[in-house]
Structure formats: C-alpha cells, structure tokens
Amino acid sequence: MYVPGDDTKKINKAVGLDVDFIALDCEDGVAINRKDDARKTIRQFLDELRPKSIKGDLGVRVNSIDTGLCGDDLTSCLSSKNIPDTILLPKVESTEELNWFADKTDSLLKNDQKINLIVYIETALAFVNLTHICQHAVELSNNKRFIAAGLVFGSDDFCASIGASRTEDCSEVSYARQKLVLTAKAFNLQAIDMVYIKYKDLEGLRRQCEQGKRMGFTGKQVIHPSQVPVVQEAFLPNKEQMEWAEGLLKAFEEHQKSGKGAFTYRGSMIDMPTMKQAQNVLELSKLAK
Ligand SMILES: CC(C)(COP(=O)(O)OP(=O)(O)OC[C@H]1O[C@@H](n2cnc3c(N)ncnc32)[C@H](O)[C@@H]1OP(=O)(O)O)[C@@H](O)C(=O)NCCC(=O)NCCSC(=O)C[C@H](O)C(=O)O
Numbered sequence: 001m002y003v004p005g006d007d008t009k010k011i012n013k014a015v016g017l018d019v020d021f022i023a024l025d026c027e028d029g030v031a032i033n034r035k036d037d038a039r040k041t042i043r044q045f046l047d048e049l050r051p052k053s054i055k056g057d058l059g060v061r062v063n064s065i066d067t068g069l070c071g072d073d074l075t076s077c078l079s080s081k082n083i084p085d086t087i088l089l090p091k092v093e094s095t096e097e098l099n100w101f102a103d104k105t106d107s108l109l110k111n112d113q114k115i116n117l118i119v120y121i122e123t124a125l126a127f128v129n130l131t132h133i134c135q136h137a138v139e140l141s142n143n144k145r146f147i148a149a150g151l152v153f154g155s156d157d158f159c160a161s162i163g164a165s166r167t168e169d170c171s172e173v174s175y176a177r178q179k180l181v182l183t184a185k186a187f188n189l190q191a192i193d194m195v196y197i198k199y200k201d202l203e204g205l206r207r208q209c210e211q212g213k214r215m216g217f218t219g220k221q222v223i224h225p226s227q228v229p230v231v232q233e234a235f236l237p238n239k240e241q242m243e244w245a246e247g248l249l250k251a252f253e254e255h256q257k258s259g260k261g262a263f264t265y266r267g268s269m270i271d272m273p274t275m276k277q278a279q280n281v282l283e284l285s286k287l288a289k
C-alpha cells in the first residue's frame, strides 16, 4: 500500500493496518514541491518512529534515476539506523540504471547489509528491454548489495507512455500484463499487478484482482486502506480452493501408488501439471496463517 511520504497522518494510519507491505512514497504520490519534505519525513520515521509492531514489510519508493532526485532519496533512507526492507525503483528502462543502483547501494550500505529491490516496468522501452533488465537484476543480486525480489506493472505510466486510454476490461494493457508475469516468473521474481484507481469501487477492484490472480500475478498495488482486505482476500486461496487442492493431492498420491499418471477428479483429467497447480494453492495458503 502506497503512502505519500510527506503525509505523517497517513503514515501513522498505515502502521496500524493489517497490510502486507507499506510503500512510503517519494515519487508520483508526492508533489514536486514536497520532495524534500517526503525525504525528511521518511527518514524521521525510519530513525525514530518505526514501531516494531509493523506487521508486514516496509519499503521506500524513491524517485526515478532520470529525475536526479534518486541519489538523495537513497542516501537519506539507506543511511538511517533502520533501513527499509525494500527499495522500489520506478521507471527502470535499462540495465545501466541497475548498474547505477548497484554502485549507489554498494557505497551506502555497510557491513553485511543487503536490501530487496522491486523494479517498476512502466514504459514502452522498459517492456522492449524487459528480459535484459530481469537477467541483469538477477545477476547483480549474486554479488551486489541488493536482491531482485519482483517486478511491478505501472499501468498508468505505461498507458501514458504508449498513448493508450484506460478501459474497464483492461484490454489496452493485456499484452503488457501478460508479458510482465511471464518474464517475472522466468526469472523467479514476484509479479505485482496494477493499481485500481477508482478506490471507492470495491466490486470493480475485486474483479480486477481475480483477473490478475488468474493471470499469475502474486499481488497488487493499493492506494487506499479500503482496498487492502479486498486484495488480500482475492489473492489468497479460499476454503473451496484449498479443499480442492488437498483432495487432489491425496487422490494424486493414491493414483501414483497404483501406477496411474492420469486420472479423473471432480470431473476433470488430472496429471502432473494439475498436481503442481494444487501445490501452488497450498503453498500460497500458508501465507494466510
Ligand atoms: C486517494 C487519496 C488521496 C484519498 O485520500 P483521502 O481523501 O484522505 O481518503 P479518505 O478520506 O477516504 O481516507 C480515509 C482514511 O484513510 C486514510 N488514508 C487514505 N489513503 C491512505 C493511504 N494511502 N495510506 C494511509 N492512510 C490513508 C485517510 O487519511 C483517512 O484517515 P482518517 O482521517 O484517520 O480516517 C489517498 O488514498 C492517497 O493519497 N493514496 C495514495 C496515492 C498514491 O500514493 N499514489 C501513487 C501510487 S499509484 C502509482 O504510482 C501507480 C503506478 O506507478 C503506475 O504508474 O501505474
């Protein structure tokens, strides 16, 4: 969940919520003339206020490298005694930007400190370079001070970048969404789906979550507290899906013992790939406990 980094009231509110990831924002949720305020507020939060009781992870979304603000954002939050778990790096378009980020984090982090990196893919050029970006991020993770953790699809910037108009069925972003999931999964990265900006329309949000989950996304960006439970519910397996998965795995084991690779379960043909889907469901369900 994004929280504008210059808004102390919203930051305090976010801390008390059952949210998986708080993203303190220096970038597009903060007005240009409030960038210094956001940086200072976030630093103060990290230094003094970060309560041990934050349930999920804490990240800082810095400004993109091309703005010239990113260096100061990173210096400020990574020289705190309590560094965030994750840096969210927006508008990445090239491997050179990852080299810059690697050098910067090398110079700022101390001893054995490492940080997770989430890369934003939100322009036409980023999609053209996506495989190289992912490959390079994973390679740098082996000997630099960050761990490539996931990709975020920035659908609003993407639509601005390609000149698309938003539609309710998301057809204008379907190729990009699918490409992002596919490439993220090829490099063992999380794939985080787009923001639903009509934050009062929870039914529309639910539909878009279910669509993203079916496509293989592992989570979704949110902008308002009311969106949190809807997204959590949609991305975690429900009781019915867990029963289906448990029953299927049991039946699979029994059929394997009796020498059958394929069999029928609840009217469908089941074999190894379906068994793996059931394992995915149960793996995800562990996060709910
Ligand atoms: C959209 C908002 C500006 C609406 O804010 P507000 O008018 O304050 O909403 P409410 O009155 O309904 O709020 C109810 C209470 O909840 C608190 N609140 C609201 N939003 C947040 C939040 N994000 N974090 C924490 N707390 C929040 C309010 O303060 C109220 O509290 P209380 O008075 O105690 O009851 C606002 O929601 C907002 O600013 N959201 C974040 C916007 C943002 O960060 N945008 C950038 C990220 S999206 C993006 O970057 C897309 C991507 O990059 C792309 O390209 O696609």
Ligand SMILES: [Mg+2]
Residues within 6 Å of the ligand: 028, 090, 122, 154, 156, 157
């Ligand atoms: Mg964006």
